[in-house]
Amino acid sequence: MSLNITELDCADLRFPTSTESDGSDAMNPDPDYSAAYVIVRTSDPEQNGHGFVFTIGRGNEVQTAAIRALEPHLVGMDLETVLGDMGETWRRLVHDSQLRWLGPEKGVMHMAIGAVVNALWDLKARRAGLPLWQLLAEMSPEELVDLVDFRYLTDALTRDEALEILAKAEPGRQHRIDQLRNNGFPAYTTTPGWLGYSDEKLAQLSREAVVDGFTQIKLKVGANLADDQRRMGIARAAVGPDLRIAVDANQRWDVPEAIEWMTALAPHEPYWIEEPTSPDDILGHASIRRAISTPVATGEHVHNRVMFKQLLQSQAVDFVQIDATRVAGVNENVAILLLAAKYGKPVCPHAGGVGLCELVQHLSMFDFVAVSGSVEDRVIEYVDHLHEHFATPVVVRDGSYVAPTTPGSSAEILPLTRERFRFPDGEVWSG
Numbered sequence: 001m002s003l004n005i006t007e008l009d010c011a012d013l014r015f016p017t018s019t020e021s022d023g024s025d026a027m028n029p030d031p032d033y034s035a036a037y038v039i040v041r042t043s044d045p046e047q048n049g050h051g052f053v054f055t056i057g058r059g060n061e062v063q064t065a066a067i068r069a070l071e072p073h074l075v076g077m078d079l080e081t082v083l084g085d086m087g088e089t090w091r092r093l094v095h096d097s098q099l100r101w102l103g104p105e106k107g108v109m110h111m112a113i114g115a116v117v118n119a120l121w122d123l124k125a126r127r128a129g130l131p132l133w134q135l136l137a138e139m140s141p142e143e144l145v146d147l148v149d150f151r152y153l154t155d156a157l158t159r160d161e162a163l164e165i166l167a168k169a170e171p172g173r174q175h176r177i178d179q180l181r182n183n184g185f186p187a188y189t190t191t192p193g194w195l196g197y198s199d200e201k202l203a204q205l206s207r208e209a210v211v212d213g214f215t216q217i218k219l220k221v222g223a224n225l226a227d228d229q230r231r232m233g234i235a236r237a238a239v240g241p242d243l244r245i246a247v248d249a250n251q252r253w254d255v256p257e258a259i260e261w262m263t264a265l266a267p268h269e270p271y272w273i274e275e276p277t278s279p280d281d282i283l284g285h286a287s288i289r290r291a292i293s294t295p296v297a298t299g300e301h302v303h304n305r306v307m308f309k310q311l312l313q314s315q316a317v318d319f320v321q322i323d324a325t326r327v328a329g330v331n332e333n334v335a336i337l338l339l340a341a342k343y344g345k346p347v348c349p350h351a352g353g354v355g356l357c358e359l360v361q362h363l364s365m366f367d368f369v370a371v372s373g374s375v376e377d378r379v380i381e382y383v384d385h386l387h388e389h390f391a392t393p394v395v396v397r398d399g400s401y402v403a404p405t406t407p408g409s410s411a412e413i414l415p416l417t418r419e420r421f422r423f424p425d426g427e428v429w430s431g
Ligand SMILES: [Mg+2]
Pocket: 248, 250, 274, 275, 300, 350
């Protein structure tokens, strides 16, 4: 019996994280981690796909409304048709001529498409009985390039070049799948480094990171230089000389200020500087990178594959930081992984938030098996927040993500959490 899509069941979920300064940085002092959540429902009550956009509180209702605006494109459609050609499904959503005006291909509408596309991938992986990373990693190079919209990319990456990258990695896939199952994928932790934490909490959490087997931590910087120098010193004393300490300015600086600040922090040997300036300022990132000794990382607010293309073309980044819910879902992230592979840059995803670790691990694992073929210089961010709300939370062991085995994309938030944290009428907010 054929199935139809019947509903995009949307919910505005918010977690009151601002009360503990969890997630606080130089630009975002009081985030309430939130999810504009969608369940793609079908005529079979057992067959649904879950997806979401991560936001940090106010505006999550706008994001939820944007997801709902996509309903006419999917409701009533035959499920096999939609899931059978995900490249075409992506294009139909992204190229809606009226909704496109709200971007194009950026911001709230583009992220809404990401949530829906990811929910469809969740459903596709569940139906295949595979975790998403494995579903992707076992697709043929031709099937994978069919997911990608090469419009605007061909001056940097053609379909044939993408095919070549994927074909080159094909022979080693099974070996790397085995490796992944045995060793997992390397993680780093941002848990110690939130700006709102006391020096004592920073030192204690940094020491715990070492005990937990991490080889890299990250500190938030950019509010006050003297504080940053002191905090870098505290963290270094806590973790020892060999562990990598990355820093993250969350877009705080102008270009000259970024260069000055990072020149002052250079004696502490930060492993990378993340988001030193506006995420839109490609030339600014290139200037900063040329002027300082610390490698540059960015991407969590880079709104589409076209901007990633330019960051790579202008040699503005050392580390590409994809985000599972900023761009238009799995398809666009496949494009970005291929671009990074073409330019030889490691992908170190942004995670944390609520559910970003759960989602993005699948993309890195796919990257390792089928695209880049390497874990060298690659780490997925890990933050130990809110995982208990997920049906299949991430497992991080000895500083590595354990490869998921449950079918799907790990996006599903538990039904009870969806009740309690619904804004504004769930008991957490109405009480
Ligand atoms: Mg960041």
